[in-house]
Structure formats: structure tokens, C-alpha cells
Amino acid sequence: MAAAPALLICASAQLEDGGLAYRFEIAQADGSRLPAFAIRYRGQVHGYLNRCCHVPIELDLQDGKLFDLSGHHLICSTHGARYHPATGYCSWGPCRGQSLTALDVIEENGQVWLNVMPG
Numbered sequence: 224m225a226a227a228p229a230l231l232i233c234a235s236a237q238l239e240d241g242g243l244a245y246r247f248e249i250a251q252a253d254g255s256r257l258p259a260f261a262i263r264y265r266g267q268v269h270g271y272l273n274r275c276c277h278v279p280i281e282l283d284l285q286d287g288k289l290f291d292l293s294g295h296h297l298i299c300s301t302h303g304a305r306y307h308p309a310t311g312y313c314s315w316g317p318c319r320g321q322s323l324t325a326l327d328v329i330e331e332n333g334q335v336w337l338n339v340m341p342g
Contacts, residue, residue: 241294
């Protein structure tokens with residue numbers, strides 16, 4: 224089991240390399256919820272808040288479809304911004320040079336967890 228406190232996001236098997244993202248929400252202290260996603264890229268799991276750096280809207284119009292056809296970039300379906308899956312860095316588009324907000328995700332014992340302790 225992941226070091227506490229951590230919240231279960233999904234089973235590891237639900238994330239295919241360059242495949243669909245697993246969408247989830249993060250509860251805030253004020254009761255609001257932030258959209259987020261987890262992906263697998265080159266064998267590693269990464270998590271980000273699901274909001275474009277250009278305008279804070281969700282990246283995917285179709286649930287979980289974030290990778291481009293090559294499977295090597297995350298694409299904002301509204302603005303066309305391209306983000307590197309392993310770093311969240313925007314290499315092309317209106318928010319070039321900015322980065323997605325990364326989340327501390329842990330993959331352990333066939334599960335993907337969100338570390339909810341401040342680092």
C-alpha cells in the first residue's frame with residue numbers, strides 16, 4: 224500500500240502507454256473540486272490538473288483523449304497547445320514556455336495513488 228495519506232486514483236492496468244487518460248477530481252478544503260488526470264508515458268505514470276495554461280479550461284473535449292496521434296504530446300483540444308507528457312511543459316501554442324500543474328502520483332502494487340500530503 225502507498226505511504227499514507229494517499230488516495231486511490233485507479234488500477235495501473237487502466238493506464239496504457241500513450242492511451243486514454245484516467246480522469247478524476249481533487250477535493251479542495253472549500254468543498255470545490257478540481258479536474259485532474261493521470262496518464263502513462265514511456266512506462267511512467269504522470270498526473271496533472273486538467274486545465275490548459277492559456278485559459279483554465281479542461282484539455283480534453285472527449286473524455287480522456289489527450290494524446291496526439293503520435294502518442295508523444297498532450298494536446299489542448301480547444302487551443303491546440305502541445306504539452307510534453309513527462310513534464311507538462313508546453314512546447315507549442317499560445318502558452319508556450321508554461322507548464323501544466325503536476326500532481327504527486329505514486330504507482331505501487333498495481334495501483335495508482337495521489338499523494339495528498341504537502342511536500
